[in-house]
Amino acid sequence: AAEDTMAVLWLLHLLVLSPLSLCTNPGITVRLTQKGLEYGRQIGIAVLQQKLKSVHIPDISGKESVSPVGSVEYSLSGMQVVSLGLPQSSLVLAPGSGLSLSIGNAYISIDGNWRVKYLKFIKDHGSFDLSVSELTISAVMAVGSDETGRPTVSCTSCSASVGSAKIKFHGGASWLYNLFSSFIDKALRNALQDKLCPLVTDAIAGINPHLKTLNVLAKVDQYAEIEYSMVSSPVITKDYIDLNLKGEFYNIGKHQEPPFPAPGFSLPAQANSMLYFGVSQFTPNSAGFVYSTTGVLSINVTDDMIPKSSPLRLNTKTFGAFIPEIAKRYPGLQMELLVKSTKQPFVTFQTNNMTLQAVGSIAAYAIQPNSTLTPLFILSVDASVSGNVYVSGVKVAGSLSLNSFKLSLVTSYVGPFQVQSLSNIFQLVLKVAVLPKVNELLQQGFPLPTIEKMNLVNTQLQIQKDYLLIGTDVQFSP
Numbered sequence: 001a002a003e004d005t006m007a008v009l010w011l012l013h014l015l016v017l018s019p020l021s022l023c024t025n026p027g028i029t030v031r032l033t034q035k036g037l038e039y040g041r042q043i044g045i046a047v048l049q050q051k052l053k054s055v056h057i058p059d060i061s062g063k064e065s066v067s068p069v070g071s072v073e074y075s076l077s078g079m080q081v082v083s084l085g086l087p088q089s090s091l092v093l094a095p096g097s098g099l100s101l102s103i104g105n106a107y108i109s110i111d112g113n114w115r116v117k118y119l120k121f122i123k124d125h126g127s128f129d130l131s132v133s134e135l136t137i138s139a140v141m142a143v144g145s146d147e148t149g150r151p152t153v154s155c156t157s158c159s160a161s162v163g164s165a166k167i168k169f170h171g172g173a174s175w176l177y178n179l180f181s182s183f184i185d186k187a188l189r190n191a192l193q194d195k196l197c198p199l200v201t202d203a204i205a206g207i208n209p210h211l212k213t214l215n216v217l218a219k220v221d222q223y224a225e226i227e228y229s230m231v232s233s234p235v236i237t238k239d240y241i242d243l244n245l246k247g248e249f250y251n252i253g254k255h256q257e258p259p260f261p262a263p264g265f266s267l268p269a270q271a272n273s274m275l276y277f278g279v280s281q282f283t284p285n286s287a288g289f290v291y292s293t294t295g296v297l298s299i300n301v302t303d304d305m306i307p308k309s310s311p312l313r314l315n316t317k318t319f320g321a322f323i324p325e326i327a328k329r330y331p332g333l334q335m336e337l338l339v340k341s342t343k344q345p346f347v348t349f350q351t352n353n354m355t356l357q358a359v360g361s362i363a364a365y366a367i368q369p370n371s372t373l374t375p376l377f378i379l380s381v382d383a384s385v386s387g388n389v390y391v392s393g394v395k396v397a398g399s400l401s402l403n404s405f406k407l408s409l410v411t412s413y414v415g416p417f418q419v420q421s422l423s424n425i426f427q428l429v430l431k432v433a434v435l436p437k438v439n440e441l442l443q444q445g446f447p448l449p450t451i452e453k454m455n456l457v458n459t460q461l462q463i464q465k466d467y468l469l470i471g472t473d474v475q476f477s478p
Contacts, residue, residue: 024231025262027247027286029278030449033240034093036274039474041091045103051203052196053084057110060191064183072118074184076128079112095236098156099141106135108192114169114184126171130188134163139200146212155204160196162189218447224249224290226283228449239271245449247280249287251294258289258344265467273458273471277448279396280467281349287446288345296441297360298340305433312425316366319376322421325414326376330366336373338363339434342380347387352463354387356400361410362426378410379419383430391459391470395445400438402430453477 061075088104110132115125139158146152167185217225228245235242250256262282270276291297303314312318314335320327343359360381365373383405389398407419407426448470450456459472 024246025264025280025282026231026244027262027280027283028228028245028449029265029267029276030243030245031240031267031276031278032243033271033274033276035271036474037091037093037099039274041089044091045086045089048103048200048203049084049086051199052086052108053081055081055195055199057081057112057191057195060187062183062187066118066183069118072116074114074116076184076188077113077115079110079188081108082111083107083109093236093238093241094140095238097140097142097236101137101139101141103135103137105133106137107131107133108135110188110192114172116172124172126169128170128184129168130185131166131168132162132164132189132192135196136161136163137196137200139197139204141204152208153204155201158197158200160193160200162193165189218449219252220249220287220446221441221444223252223294223296224287224446225252226250226287226446227255239269242267247283247286249283249290249446251290256293258286260285263466267469268464270471273460274473275456275471277470277472278467279470281347284347285344288347291441292341292344295340297345297438298338299434299437301337301339301429301433303334306428307432310428310432312428314429318425319364319422322425323377323414323417325417326366329414330374330376333369334367335376336365336367337429338365339381339429349463349466349468351465354389354398354463355403356385356387358383358385362407362429375413377412377414377417379422379426380408380410381426381430382406382408385435389461389463389468391448391456391461391472392443392445394450394454394456395447396468396470397445398442400435400442402427402435405430 057079059075059077059079061073063071063073066072084107086103086106088106090100090102092100092102094100108131110130111127112130113125113127115123117123137158137160140156142154142156165185165188167181167188169181216229217227219225226247226249228247230244231246232244235244248258248262260282262280265278265280267276267278301314306312306314314337316326316330316333316335319335320331339360339362341358341360345356345358348355348357358381360383362379362381364376364378366376368374384403385400386403387398387400389396391397405427407423409417409419448456453476455475455477456472457475459470462469462471
């Protein structure tokens with residue numbers, strides 16, 4: 001089923017090894033716990049069981065010398081699996097290497113037809129039922145990457161053992177059964193045993209075409225993409241797998257490194273959820289670097305963006321009450337403000353608290369009747385903003401609210417004035433015009449490293465020192 005296949009793909013996707021960069025801390029760490037592995041095992045076993053039921057066992061023929069009749073030619077044909085059970089299985093982490101799959105006490109029932117010829121001219125035929133029990137399969141699965149950095153998976157070792165077998169013949173002379181039952185039993189068991197490991201290997205290799213559809217770059221919006229390549233080999237313990245991903249924002253088509261490194265962090269020992277994402281503050285700060293260098297963090301504010309109920313307006317009359325020279329030189333004109341970032345905004349994660357420090361400028365203009373802009377003054381603004389961060393679907397999103405800000409005069413074209421007298425006006429501008437626009441961008445969020453049809457459920461988010469901790473279970477859409 002598609003849901004089953006996607007679940008297995010998710011499990012394998014989480015184990016992928018991409019090209020590694022040495023001595024680089026991750027922006028995002030993904031932890032797959034034993035609970036998540038158990039979920040993958042349940043679905044993976046169901047997939048494997050369906051594949052085993054459809055196994056094709058080729059016709060078997062041979063010749064054996066059987067006393068007292070001499071040479072006996074036999075053939076087995078039309079064999080098919082009629083029932084199969086995998087009641088015992090385990091999928092465990094093999095520290096430092098990969099995954100180990102074990103299936104025990106499995107059973108298979110097969111129907112088929114038999115035909116014999118002996119003494120050169122005597123022929124007989126009938127049907128048979130074969131019941132195999134105590135069947136075991138052991139396989140080790142390794143993961144890697146191709147030349148493009150996309151994931152690959154392979155079965156590095158496999159062994160299968162067919163335990164006891166009981167064969168029941170139908171048709172033909174009963175005295176014949178004892179003559180050829182032993183070598184038919186052996187032929188069937190060998191044929192089945194030879195088929196099991198190739199089937200497991202092919203089933204694992206068959207996932208690779210799906211894995212090739214994964215993109216190591218996830219588009220965020222028209223300006224940015226985030227890279228999820230590996231920066232080190234996965235850390236595999238007996239309890240979890242940690243995958244250290246780059247988790248870095250870039251301008252689309254232009255990968256410029258920010259002027260700061262990713263700090264180290266480590267996830268606490270938790271196992272209540274299937275999956276954990278640790279998102280370093282490096283990741284949003286790399287986003288801030290991208291958006292500030294592309295010039296996205298700027299906004300033109302006009303009076304129609306101010307609530308109509310506000311007595312403070314963006315015009316020379318309102319500002320003239322604080323800076324008389326404005327009303328004197330430019331009476332009765334509307335104003336426009338250009339608010340933009342002058343430095344990269346910087347995010348800080350502390351326990352249960354996220355803050356953003358933003359440094360920018362506010363340039364004020366009078367709008368002339370011919371729509372030209374006349375500069376009035378330029379202010380520097382240093383703002384402290386608190387953040388609310390949450391998971392929406394398979395994305396991390398957020399919103400900001402203003403804590404405090406400080407204004408200072410950079411340039412005035414209308415003479416000296418007291419900057420702090422404008423605090424109320426600019427507090428209104430930032431709260432009702434600037435932050436809503438920024439929040440529109442933040443609410444779009446950025447995608448976590450997931451695959452198609454993967455949904456996050458029972459998600460919890462905690463803000464820790466230097467990183468976000470997201471714990472979640474997963475489900476897959478049909």
